[in-house]
Amino acid sequence: MTVLFGVLLLTMLVVTAVAIVRTKNLFVAVMLLGIFSLLIAANFFILDAADVALTEAAVGAGISTVLFLGALALTSEFEKVPTPHRWLSLAVVTGATLVVLYATLDKPKFGDPGAPAHQHVAPWYLEHTPEYIGIPNVVTAILGSFRGYDTLGEVFVVFTAGIGVLFLFSARRRPAGRRKTAGLQDLDIGLRKDVIPRVVSRLLAPFILLFGLYVQFHGEYGPGGGFQAGALIAAAFILYALVEGEERTLQALPAGALVALMVGGAMLYGLVGLLGILMGSNFLDYSVLSEQPVSGQQLGIILIEAGVGMAVTGVLLSIFHAFAARDRV
Amino acid sequence: MAMLLDVASWILLSAGGVFVLVGGIGALRMPNLYTRMHAASVTDTMGALLVIAGIMLQAGLSLVSIKLAAILLFLLFTSPTSSYALASAALLAGIKPDAGSTADREDAP
Numbered sequence: 001m002t003v004l005f006g007v008l009l010l011t012m013l014v015v016t017a018v019a020i021v022r023t024k025n026l027f028v029a030v031m032l033l034g035i036f037s038l039l040i041a042a043n044f045f046i047l048d049a050a051d052v053a054l055t056e057a058a059v060g061a062g063i064s065t066v067l068f069l070g071a072l073a074l075t076s077e078f079e080k081v082p083t084p085h086r087w088l089s090l091a092v093v094t095g096a097t098l099v100v101l102y103a104t105l106d107k108p109k110f111g112d113p114g115a116p117a118h119q120h121v122a123p124w125y126l127e128h129t130p131e132y133i134g135i136p137n138v139v140t141a142i143l144g145s146f147r148g149y150d151t152l153g154e155v156f157v158v159f160t161a162g163i164g165v166l167f168l169f170s171a172r173r174r175p176a177g178r179r180k181t182a183g184l185q186d187l188d189i190g191l192r193k194d195v196i197p198r199v200v201s202r203l204l205a206p207f208i209l210l211f212g213l214y215v216q217f218h219g220e221y222g223p224g225g226g227f228q229a230g231a232l233i234a235a236a237f238i239l240y241a242l243v244e245g246e247e248r249t250l251q252a253l254p255a256g257a258l259v260a261l262m263v264g265g266a267m268l269y270g271l272v273g274l275l276g277i278l279m280g281s282n283f284l285d286y287s288v289l290s291e292q293p294v295s296g297q298q299l300g301i302i303l304i305e306a307g308v309g310m311a312v313t314g315v316l317l318s319i320f321h322a323f324a325a326r327d328r329v
Numbered sequence: 330m331a332m333l334l335d336v337a338s339w340i341l342l343s344a345g346g347v348f349v350l351v352g353g354i355g356a357l358r359m360p361n362l363y364t365r366m367h368a369a370s371v372t373d374t375m376g377a378l379l380v381i382a383g384i385m386l387q388a389g390l391s392l393v394s395i396k397l398a399a400i401l402l403f404l405l406f407t408s409p410t411s412s413y414a415l416a417s418a419a420l421l422a423g424i425k426p427d428a429g430s431t432a433d434r435e436d437a438p
Contacts, residue, residue: 194417200410204403 002046003110009043024079030068037061050223051139054215058231063316066238070323132287134294135220135301143225144301148284151304152269154227155311159266162315166259169322191243201243208236216309220298226305230312238320246324255321258314265311272303338386345379352376362419363426366412373408377401 016039020032037060044053108115125142133141143151191197209232216229241249272286279288286300287293348371355368381401388394420426 194414196413197410200406204406 005046006043009039009046013039013043025077026072026075026079027069027077029079030065030072033068034061034065037064051137051143051225051228054223054228055231058228058235062235063231063238063320066235066242067319067323070320074323074326132294133297133301135298137220137222139223140219140225140301140305144304145284145286145297148273148304151308152273152284155266155269155308158315159262159311162262162311162318165319165322169326192245198243201239205236205240208239209233212236216305217302219305220301226308226310227312229305229309231316233309233313234316234320237317241320241324246321250321253317255318258318258321261310261314262318263314265307265309265314268307268310269304272300272307276300334386334389338383341379341383341386345376345381345383348372348379349376361427362424363416366416370408370412373404373412377404377408 013036016032016036020029020036023029023032037056041053041056041061044050044056108117112118125138125146129135129138129141133145135141212229212232212235215224215232216226219225219229237249237253240252272289273284276285276288277283281288284300286297288296289299290296352369352372355371356365359365359368378401381397381404385394385397388397
């Protein structure tokens with residue numbers, strides 16, 4: 001049954017990918033990219049990778065669609081006339097496809113228990129997570145503790161991307177004095193004229209925030225964690241900004257607070273790592289943070305996940321506001 | 330009792346499947362955008378309602394049921410809103426809600 005669903009989803013994935021390449025309308029391409037992300041998220045889910053599926057659905061289908069639309073608002077809706085080197089690109093793509101297809105011949109069969117992925121470190125993680133970390137979600141244990149260096153790197157990549165976008169975009173921001181302060185009754189802003197989206201979005205935004213916090217703090221027990229929670233919390237604010245206008249969202253969570261979240265999240269992660277050294281162990285070893293090694297590990301994971309969530313929220317919302325501000329200049 | 334629940338659940342799931350199928354056929358066959366949206370909205374409301382109710386009967390009284398109920402509530406709020414947004418955008422783009430029109434089809438004469 002899983003194979004059947006997998007084949008169906010992958011076929012639809014290929015169809016969507018071809019449609020994305022074929023379409024000349026960039027707006028259609030963005031919508032198809034959202035569908036692509038949802039399909040690949042469903043595919044991850046039937047392969048039991050719930051954490052990855054949640055991230056893909058929140059970031060791929062949600063946030064990046066909004067960011068693409070924000071970028072599209074600054075440019076034209078239609079693709080430019082294709083460049084004349086089409087045969088060259090086709091040859092390169094065909095070559096790369098053949099190489100990848102050749103590489104798949106050596107791969108183990110789907111679900112093969114003897115595959116290297118199931119023989120290398122994965123059994124060790126599965127066996128020792130209850131003993132060392134004591135949390136049910138092994139993915140969070142690997143992400144937060146066993147491979148804490150990798151996640152630290154990912155947070156700093158996200159952080160760097162946020163800084164890069166702010167550098168590129170914030171130079172042309174309007175001076176604060178000229179902004180008119182918007183009242184709640186000013187119907188020209190956002191989608192305020194549309195009563196139904198306005199009412200429903202105002203109703204749902206707090207629950208999306210609540211769900212984001214649930215995903216953040218329930219990450220040790222179920223699918224979720226800082227990355228997914230950050231995307232969900234950012235989505236709630238972006239929804240509010242789309243309906244009520246960017247000004248009121250910036251009043252609720254000012255740009256300075258977003259930068260503080262970005263920097264604070266990355267710093268929190270790094271400082272928890274340094275705390276390990278100060279308490280007499282290695283960088284990012286949480287066992288020494290508490291008297292019991294297991295509860296120390298859990299405390300460390302909660303702290304670094306909070307750092308990840310803060311950094312992701314700050315970066316995504318900063319990027320969104322950077323695009324939105326650019327739109328109005 | 331368990332048998333009865335299974336039968337009820339299967340009836341709900343099949344009925345939901347029929348509504349989704351009808352919605353899909355309608356979305357393909359209806360003449361213009363507004364009638365197609367009208368057909369597709371059956372999938373969001375009746376289809377989703379019946380399918381989730383069927384799964385809830387399978388899950389019994391548990392945390393899963395409560396989560397499913399939350400998803401259903403979310404769908405009942407969001408899908409009419411997205412339909413409204415789509416129709417409103419189409420109206421703004423200048424597509425006239427004319428019952429006999431096939432003007433917005435790509436294969437229109």
